[in-house]
Amino acid sequence: MSGKRASYGRDALNGILAAVEKINRSGGLDGRQIDLIVIDNLSMPEETLEAVARFDERGVVAIIGPLASRNALVASREAQERGIPIVLPAATLGGVTSPGEYVSRICFTNEFQGRVLAHFAVTFLKAKTVALVTETGSFYSRELARYFVNAVESSGCRITWRGEYRSRQEDFHDLVASLRTVEADAVFLPGYYGEVRAFLEQARESGLEIPVLGGDGWDVPFLADSPRGVSTDNYCGAHFAPDEPTEAVAEFTRHYTTKYGYAPHSLAALGYDSIWFVTDAVGRSSGGGREDLKNAINSTRGFRGLTGTLSLDAKRDGVKSAVILKTTPLGFDFIDRIDPRAVGVEDTLYTPVPVETLSS
Numbered sequence: 001m002s003g004k005r006a007s008y009g010r011d012a013l014n015g016i017l018a019a020v021e022k023i024n025r026s027g028g029l030d031g032r033q034i035d036l037i038v039i040d041n042l043s044m045p046e047e048t049l050e051a052v053a054r055f056d057e058r059g060v061v062a063i064i065g066p067l068a069s070r071n072a073l074v075a076s077r078e079a080q081e082r083g084i085p086i087v088l089p090a091a092t093l094g095g096v097t098s099p100g101e102y103v104s105r106i107c108f109t110n111e112f113q114g115r116v117l118a119h120f121a122v123t124f125l126k127a128k129t130v131a132l133v134t135e136t137g138s139f140y141s142r143e144l145a146r147y148f149v150n151a152v153e154s155s156g157c158r159i160t161w162r163g164e165y166r167s168r169q170e171d172f173h174d175l176v177a178s179l180r181t182v183e184a185d186a187v188f189l190p191g192y193y194g195e196v197r198a199f200l201e202q203a204r205e206s207g208l209e210i211p212v213l214g215g216d217g218w219d220v221p222f223l224a225d226s227p228r229g230v231s232t233d234n235y236c237g238a239h240f241a242p243d244e245p246t247e248a249v250a251e252f253t254r255h256y257t258t259k260y261g262y263a264p265h266s267l268a269a270l271g272y273d274s275i276w277f278v279t280d281a282v283g284r285s286s287g288g289g290r291e292d293l294k295n296a297i298n299s300t301r302g303f304r305g306l307t308g309t310l311s312l313d314a315k316r317d318g319v320k321s322a323v324i325l326k327t328t329p330l331g332f333d334f335i336d337r338i339d340p341r342a343v344g345v346e347d348t349l350y351t352p353v354p355v356e357t358l359s360s
Contacts, residue, residue, distance in 0.1 A: 003043035004168075007193065007220045008067045008267050012089060013038065014260050015271030016064065018252075023275070029282055034275075041066055045074045052078040052086075061282070062087060062293060064274045067267065069093030069140055076103040085294045087278055089270040090239075092216065093139055097316045102294050104316035106277050106305070107270060110140070113215055113237045114147025115343040116322045120235065120336075121148075121186055121213055122155045124324075131161040131184035131210070133175065133199075135191045138167065144190035144215050151343075160184050165195060172199045176206045184210055192217040200234060200327070211235065219266040219325065219332070234327045239307040240269035241323045241334035252306055263331070266307070273305035308337075 001009045016036065024033045037058055039051040048071040055063055062085040066075050072091035079086035080100040088096060088105035092113065097103045121127045130152060135141040149159055161182040163175050176199070179187060189196060189212050196218050203212065211233055218236035242253040242263045252272065256264040264272075278293075280303055285296035301311045308320040321339040325332040 001038075001040035001042075003041075004194075005043045005068055005192070008090070009040070009043070011220065011265060011267035012065070012067055012271035014256070015264065015268035015273075016275050018256060018259065018268075019272045019275035023279060029279055034279075041071060043068055043071065045071055048074045049078055051075075052082065052084070056082045056084060060084065061290065062278050062297075064089060064271075064278065067091065069096055072096045072105075079103060083290055085278075085290055085297055087274050087297065089274045090216075090267060093143060101298060101316070102290075104297055104312055106274055106307070106310055106318050107216075107239060108318055108320055108322055110144045110215075111147045112340065112343070113322055114144050115151045116324075116338050117144075117188070117213060117215065117237050118148050118151030118155065118157075119338065119343045120237075120324055121152055121188070122157055124336075125186050125211060125213070125235075127152070127157055127185035129158050129160045129184050129186075131163070131179055131182050131187045132159050133163045133165065133179075133187060133189045133191075135195065136164045136166055138191070140192070140215075140217060141190045145188065148188055148190065165191075165199075167195070169195055170198050172202045173206070175199070176203050176208055179203075179210065180206065180208055186210060187212045189214045190217065191215075193220045216266055221262050221265050221331070235335065236325050236327075236332075238323050238325050238332075239266040240264070241325055241332065244323065244334045244337070249306060265332070269306040273307050273310075276305060277303055277310070 020034050020036050028034060039054060041048040041051050048066050052075050063079055064087050066072055067090045069091040072088045073096055075086060076096055076099045080102045083102060085102050090107050091105055092107055092110045094109060094111060097105055132145060134145045165175060187210050196214060214236040216238050219238040253264055256268060281293055281296040285292040298312060298316055303310045310318050310320045313319050321337050323337050324335040326335050
């Protein structure tokens with residue numbers, strides 16, 4: 001709720017609150033109201049560890065969060081040791097569920113979104129050459145870049161240039177100037193919204209015409225809606241699009257926008273889905289406590305959420321589709337939804353449901 005990634009926490013909590021309000025108003029779970037306990041981890045591993053301990057002391061049924069992968073790694077190990085089911089809404093880094101069976105995530109992984117973004121670059125952008133720009137020292141940026149590069153190169157696309165930037169960097173003029181001299185049909189920029197926004201603003205000012213492509217770290221409300229204006233016709237992978245033409249998405253977007261004053265993005269929808277995901281498992285458990293709930297969570301197949309139809313695989317990772325968004329002067333526009341089979345992921349757990357029927 002504060003710190004470097006506070007925008008993620010705000011949006012996720014708003015989505016969670018919207019779901020809790022809806023469930024409690026309709027009578028709760030078997031007549032019992034959901035009691036939501038919120039702790040701010042400041043987006044720091046040490047604070048995350050303390051939060052899990054405090055949740056255990058309060059006797060929580062389950063933990064939702066944290067959001068960032070580096071904090072999720074810490075929380076997952078601690079929750080597993082304490083035997084608390086923990087559901088990760090947005091931690092896409094590989095291995096965050098590896099501590100054990102009490103850990104699951106409802107989002108897709110970086111490996112999957114790397115394949116999706118490579119597929120989009122090759123089939124939609126028709127890219128034959130790509131420039132790569134990554135954040136120094138970022139697990140997220142490096143891992144997503146690795147999977148993207150593996151996928152595009154296997155499709156015959158070449159990486160012609162590589163550049164780096166630092167966390168919290170504000171001046172990208174030299175980097176953008178270099179890109180203007182590079183042979184590339186697209187730029188791949190796997191990073192977080194703060195630095196990406198500065199990069200896109202300066203790319204627009206400099207007249208860079210190469211489309212820029214990124215991952216789900218871009219998807220926060222104020223990135224595309226920049227007062228200085230970001231370069232348009234750029235794209236990112238995401239979990240949710242508020243303008244996707246489905247009844248459930250439209251209803252949620254109307255309610256969220258009215259309540260909070262801005263349209264929901266991926267973190268809000270993932271927060272919303274995470275509450276419904278846990279309550280769905282509660283309804284299927286025998287009521288015997290955390291272990292029974294953990295077993296019900298891990299057996300989830302075909303859960304229909306705002307962010308897609310979800311099943312958990314043997315690693316308790318989410319098997320689901322992804323969406324592609326496009327930056328415009330007014331925000332993000334929905335472009336496409338891509339399922340695992342389109343990128344060569346043959347998983348029997350993926351059971352697509354027509355998006356018109358998605359609901360929570």
